[in-house]
Amino acid sequence: MSSAPVLPDGWTLVALDSVSSTSDEAGRLADAGAPEGTFVWARQQTGGRGRRGRSWASAVGNLYCSTVVRPDCPAPRAAELGFVAALAVADIVPPARQIRLKWPNDVLVDGGKIAGILPESSVRQDGTVEYVVLGIGVNVGFAPQLPEMRYPGAMLGGTVEQAAGALAAGLARWMKEWRQSGFEEIRAGWMAKAGPLGAEMDVRLGEGLVSGRYAGLDRDGGLLLDTPKGPLRIVSGELLGRTA
Ligand code: BTN
Numbered sequence: 001m002s003s004a005p006v007l008p009d010g011w012t013l014v015a016l017d018s019v020s021s022t023s024d025e026a027g028r029l030a031d032a033g034a035p036e037g038t039f040v041w042a043r044q045q046t047g048g049r050g051r052r053g054r055s056w057a058s059a060v061g062n063l064y065c066s067t068v069v070r071p072d073c074p075a076p077r078a079a080e081l082g083f084v085a086a087l088a089v090a091d092i093v094p095p096a097r098q099i100r101l102k103w104p105n106d107v108l109v110d111g112g113k114i115a116g117i118l119p120e121s122s123v124r125q126d127g128t129v130e131y132v133v134l135g136i137g138v139n140v141g142f143a144p145q146l147p148e149m150r151y152p153g154a155m156l157g158g159t160v161e162q163a164a165g166a167l168a169a170g171l172a173r174w175m176k177e178w179r180q181s182g183f184e185e186i187r188a189g190w191m192a193k194a195g196p197l198g199a200e201m202d203v204r205l206g207e208g209l210v211s212g213r214y215a216g217l218d219r220d221g222g223l224l225l226d227t228p229k230g231p232l233r234i235v236s237g238e239l240l241g242r243t244a
Contacts, residue, residue, distance in 0.1 A: 005164035011037035020047035023135035026066035061141035088170030112154025
């Protein structure tokens with residue numbers, strides 16, 4: 001019999017056999033006042049959601065969890081927490097494997113996507129963040145291969161419970177870093193695991209496509225690209241196949 005994940009001190013585990021989406025459940029709990037560190041984990045999801053309206057394959061065997069965090073910051077800073085989550089995911093990957101973080105929140109291991117991150121915020125009328133739900137799916141026991149995926153799938157191995165405990169510990173650690181040192185430390189940590197500067201990439205912007213060379217992450221988490229028409233800062237877009 002498998003045991004429940006061990007969470008950091010002060011965190012609360014909400015363990016479910018099946019739910020439509022752990023992020024919907026975490027959002028409901030946060031609306032009802034659940035504190036930071038509420039960690040909703042389900043063995044399977046019947047309506048797992050990905051970014052950009054995609055679905056997220058959620059059969060038993062992988063990790064599906066959503067964590068409530070209460071950063072109490074201006075709304076534009078909420079995007080920084082997606083990078084916090086990416087660093088927490090990177091920390092659960094054994095050092096022998098090659099990690100590559102892709103803007104904004106993808107984690108690739110040995111060239112395959114191992115996790116998906118879906119940060120969703122609730123903003124107060126005064127423009128500050130009430131809470132963020134960090135929805136994270138990690139391929140632990142199998143790697144879905146779907147036609148719409150931009151990267152091949154990769155998987156972590158081990159047990160879902162181990163992955164959940166390690167991920168929660170990483171989230172607590174990187175949230176503390178974010179609070180103490182601000183985004184600069186997160187940005188530096190993320191860039192250290194991202195592709196090399198100058199790598200060519202294509203980014204979809206709405207219906208359009210821009211190509212350029214990767215020039216880093218700006219102080220707000222925007223992607224910097226050197227294009228033939230000059231430097232470009234991208235706050236919302238999607239990296240396409242040709243990336244380093
Ligand atoms: C992506 O498109 O890359 C993000 C996928 C995020 C999936 C996770 S699984 C746990 C949480 N619940 C959801 O419905 N989605 C996120």
